[in-house]
Every structure is written in structure tokens, then in C-alpha cells.
Amino acid sequence: MEIVAILLLCAGTFFYLTGTVGLLRFPDFYSRMHATGKSDTLGTLLSLLGLAFYAGFSFTGVKILFIAVFIFLTSPTATHALLRAAFDSKVPPWTKDGRSLRDKEVRRK
Amino acid sequence: MTNELFLDKICAILRQHTRFLTFMAFLSTFIILFGFWIFLSGLLDPFHLSLGAISCALVSRISGDLIFSQKKADRNHLSQIFRFIRFLPWLLYQIFIANLYIAFLVLHPNMISLIDPHIIRFKVRLKSDLFLTTFANSITLTPGTITILIQEGHFYVHAVDRKVADDLMTGEMEDRVARIYQED
Numbered sequence A: 001m002e003i004v005a006i007l008l009l010c011a012g013t014f015f016y017l018t019g020t021v022g023l024l025r026f027p028d029f030y031s032r033m034h035a036t037g038k039s040d041t042l043g044t045l046l047s048l049l050g051l052a053f054y055a056g057f058s059f060t061g062v063k064i065l066f067i068a069v070f071i072f073l074t075s076p077t078a079t080h081a082l083l084r085a086a087f088d089s090k091v092p093p094w095t096k097d098g099r100s101l102r103d104k105e106v107r108r109k
Numbered sequence B: 001m002t003n004e005l006f007l008d009k010i011c012a013i014l015r016q017h018t019r020f021l022t023f024m025a026f027l028s029t030f031i032i033l034f035g036f037w038i039f040l041s042g043l044l045d046p047f048h049l050s051l052g053a054i055s056c057a058l059v060s061r062i063s064g065d066l067i068f069s070q071k072k073a074d075r076n077h078l079s080q081i082f083r084f085i086r087f088l089p090w091l092l093y094q095i096f097i098a099n100l101y102i103a104f105l106v107l108h109p110n111m112i113s114l115i116d117p118h119i120i121r122f123k124v125r126l127k128s129d130l131f132l133t134t135f136a137n138s139i140t141l142t143p144g145t146i147t148i149l150i151q152e153g154h155f156y157v158h159a160v161d162r163k164v165a166d167d168l169m170t171g172e173m174e175d176r177v178a179r180i181y182q183e184d
Helices: A002-025 A029-054 A057-089 B001-040 B046-067 B077-107 B129-141 B162-169 B174-183
Strands: A101-103 B116-122 B145-151 B154-158
Touching: A002 A029, A002 B077, A029 A057, A029 B129, A029 B145, A029 B154, A029 B174, A057 B129, A057 B145, B001 B046, B046 B145, B077 B129, B077 B174, B129 B145, B129 B154, B129 B174, B145 B162, B154 B162
Parallel strands: A101 B116
Antiparallel strands: B116 B154, B145 B154
């Protein structure tokens, strides 16, 4: 049980680390949110899962799982809200060819 | 003259009715939140209970109209929940892939030449709030894409490179999310 907990915590920390490195390396606000928004979600989920395993299937473990569910629901919304705020205040996205918006049609099989 | 009086009366009743509904929404939100607070804290002394009551009242006051705003009762609510649960494993798998992909991009020494961030815009089929929310959250959680804006049935999505944008454009995820909320 403890070994599983340690492995999950290590995996969670690894994703936190990539999130931070991505925050430093990516070129603009929008792509930085890709790094932090996503790795934070999975990092937190894995760490909490590890802690839940460590606590065992007790009341504390159930509480930790509740926190994981709420993180899972709120984290993408928060990421979206930040990007939306940047978009509304016209932060220019970094692009390679200078065209920021592409119209696409959904392909149907 | 009597007509106007009559109308005034109806308006007053309606206003009272809405106020009553708002109050009921506030009260039910408060009860749910407070029950959850007691469940999580497990402390029943006056200090912690009053802390909980104050914060639950604040939250219910601000967002009490969120949970109970939709008056339309849904017949196939239960089967929707069931189909949503069946959708979850796929979503979790996608989240895992997303993180590995982002980790790969982040740690790649030649990262700048690999990424090609841009915003794409496309139309969606369904219009219900629940569908749009689930779809937007699923997009944000999956590889390299984040929903920015939903306007008049158009999705504005920021994609970190061409490949993930093209993956989204196959419409697989939209189909999967649409399947949860489809009438059958």
C-alpha cells in the first residue's frame, strides 16, 4: 500500500515539475496555460490518490477522493476562465505565421 | 381602471412568487452545502458550525441561483448520468495522454520548432448548456487544446500545434459527448 502511495506521489510531483518547466519555456501566455493547467490537474489527482491510498479506505480517504473530484471539475473551468480573460483583454497569441485564427469545418466520417 | 388594478395585483403576486422561488433556491443550496460541510468537518462545536453557516450562507447568496435555475425537469436524467459514467474512463485516458504529450513537448530540447500555437473556430451541433459545458471541459482536459470562448454556437479553441487541432477536428470527442446527451 505504501509503495503504491509513494509511486503515485512521485508521478504527481513529476507532472508538477513538467508544469513548472513548461511555464518557464513556452513562448506566450496561452501556451503556458497548456503546461500549467493540464499538469496541475493530473499532478493533483495523482498526489491526492497517493494520499488516499496512504490513508487507507477510511473516512479521511473518502474525503480526499471528494477533493479529487472537485479539482477534476473546477480545474479546467479555471484554466478556461484565465484564457478567456486574456482573450477578452486582447493579449496577442504567439504564432509562427502571424495568423492567429483559423476557421475549421468538423470532418464527418 | 379595474383592469390596471387587476394587472398590478397579478404583477405583485408574480413578484412575490419569484422572490419565494429565489428564497427556496437559496434555502435548498444552503441546506445541501451545510450538510456537506458537517459531513466533511465532523466537528459539531458552535465555533465550527457558525463558521460553516456563515460561509455556506455567503456562497448560497452569491450562487444560489445556479443549481436550481433550470426549471425544465429532465426525463432521462438517470440514463444521462449513467452514460456520463461510461464516458469517464475514456476521458481519464485522454487526460493521461494529454499530460504525457505536454510533458514530452515541455522537456523536448527543440520545443519551439515543434509547437505551432493557434486559435481555431468551429461550429457545434447541440445547444444545451450541459452539453456545451461538458464538451468545453473535455476539450480543455485533452491533449494541447483549451476552450477560450463559446459564442453563438461557435467554439474558439486554442491549440498548441497542428496535430492536436486536426485530432479535435475529426469530431470524435463531439460525437462521444453528444451521445451522452442525446435523446433516445
